[in-house]
Amino acid sequence: MKDEEKTLQSPFRRRFLQGGGALAVGSALPLSMMSSTSLAQAATGQPRTLTILAWYGHAEPDIVAEFEAKYNCKVKPKYYTGGDNMLALVSQSPAGTYDLILSDAEYVPQLRKAGYLERLEAKDYAFDDYFPEFQRFPGHWDGNDLYAVMVRFGFLGVAYNTDAVPESKARSYKVYWDSAYKGKVGHFDWYLPNMGQVSLYAGNKVPYKLDRDQFAKLKTVMKTLRPQVAGFFDYGGTFSGLKNGQLQLVCGIGDWITGTLARSGAKVNSVVPDEGGLQWTESLSIGKGTRNRDLAKAFIQYITSAHGQVKSAKMLAYPALIPNRKGWELLAQSDPTEARRQGMVLQGHSVMDDIRSGKITFRQLPVQQSIEDWNDFWSEYKEGA
Amino acid sequence: MSSNTLRRRWPLLLPPLLWQLAFFLLPLLFLFVISFWSISNFRLQPDLTLKNWDFMLSRSAFWSAYGHTWVLALGAAIVTTCCSFPAACSLAFTVPERTRKLALMFLVVPFFTSYLVRVYSWQAFLSDNGIVNALFGVLGIDPLPMLNTNFGSLVGYVTLSLPLVTLVQTMGLAQIDRSLIEAAQNLRAGPVRTLFNVIIPLGKPSLVVGALFAFILAFGDFVAPTYLGGGAPPTLSNLIIDTTKSGQQWPRAAVVAIVMILTLVATSLVAVRLAYGRRK
Structure with missing residues (x-):
């Protein structure tokens, strides 16, 4: 380990x-x-x-x-x-x-x-x-x-509706807290990418390796986001929410969803914010x-x-x-x-540059807490408590 | 029934008994048993621990989800009953027998399409930029948030149970002795009085059983609260999904499922008593 x-x-x-x-x-x-x-x-x-x-x-x-x-x-x-x-x-x-x-x-x-x-x-x-x-x-x-042999990868950042959210705003996780998007922020219903992203926003360079205080702070920061949130969605729900404009920002996803939607003409995109992204x-x-x-x-x-x-x-x-x-x-x-x-x-700026610059962190399981600790908090968070 | 008759008929009783045993009692028993098991390395381990019960029943999130689910299911039962009743009355009392049979057949048609597809299609109506809000815009009404709200969940529940409840109500109301309605009218009871003093009391069993069906379907439904309610706050079915995601905690999910079953059994007993209980 x-x-x-x-x-x-x-x-x-x-x-x-x-x-x-x-x-x-x-x-x-x-x-x-x-x-x-x-x-x-x-x-x-x-x-x-x-x-x-x-x-x-x-x-x-x-x-x-x-x-x-x-x-x-x-x-x-x-x-x-x-x-x-x-x-x-x-x-x-x-x-x-x-x-x-x-x-x-x-x-x-x-x-x-x-x-x-x-x-x-x-x-x-x-x-x-x-x-x-x-x-x-x-x-x-x-x-x-x-x-195991690695087959593919992608980045998780801020997924947004390009008609509703300017890219300059999407360049920071702070946009999730923007009052202009209250009720328009969705979560992909999985604790790991969402809590990892908010952990990055909370200033944790290694977002999944948190001591007790850092974990407590993460919970506090997350709770402040809850009033902004429209709901918690699986793949299908996220897909349709972004497509019909019901969701203007989605936390916990990246190009793996917005790229598919963009191919069919939807006005959506994903960016890796300045606070860093997950892989x-x-x-x-x-x-x-x-x-x-x-x-x-x-x-x-x-x-x-x-x-x-x-x-x-x-x-x-x-x-x-x-x-x-x-x-x-x-x-x-x-x-x-x-x-x-x-x-x-291979010429010019590529995704490998983002990785090499340290802007990207691998998504991983919680290091110092159990999966259940994180998932239990996720349930509480969904409840709005 | 004499013992000879019983002996002759038991082969006929055997299939339903075996069916109930194999597909209801044994799975239920297994569900109950695994609620005392533990999880080790993502695997179920036979055990005899109360930890799962203690953990789930001591969580505020569980009781919040329980209350939320109960209120939503009750709301679904009331709304569905109210929406179905006018249609059921029309079918039972005003249309010819042939039309009624045809209408009852059409009530089954929604079940030909997937419930999930029907729920997804509601998104096109209920979203902020959807059809309903577009119509509101034409009428000069500000858009209303409907998708990802409790209202959205309720629409899904009604979609699920309305045909069935209408069917149950129609069958029940059609059994009412017409001469009693005619007697009320001959005694100069107006339509409202006839409705409340004759039709509703006589049709009570079908109204209550229909409402019970709506309650049961809504209480355990996962699709509507997820795709129209936005999954927040979670219902008990959402909580089961979350719990199984959390380190494969099937024993904890079993606790939630057992509480759901007990609630539905208790509700059914109360409803049956209300439907068929004699007036004193």
């Missing part, structure tokens, strides 16, 4: 894969490609089924159709909403139920400790194509043992007891390849940033407009 905390606090000091690892990756790539080819060739009979536990969108045709055709398989999803929901589904299912588990990065250590994940071989995956910041992502490794991260692991380990590995290789990463970046359900540098290059060639819109450009 200490090791994880340490890496969480200094995400940019991580070293690149050790030389041996990098060599192994290089030598393993042709092997893995051979393995993939043989997989595809062998898959001429009855289609196999690859089960995946994931957020909605990860097993839709825009993402998996090509993989299914190549490997003569059917990717069968079980969708969840929120990390706790995911943990419940995993913990209540027999081993082997899910070949692949897509989880938010902060839940990977819990999955690993509970024994729900298979250990992965680092050499199987194209880490040398990743930006250095993402090669040894916190919580994905236990020493030198790998348990959500989605990673793939292989579920313990899988009977399709080879296929699961092939899927991770597929989606983390430059080609798969472009698909992931443009996922219809919700767009995201991608950690693969070669994916950025391919996106810039194939869809420069989207590359620019998401800030994944």
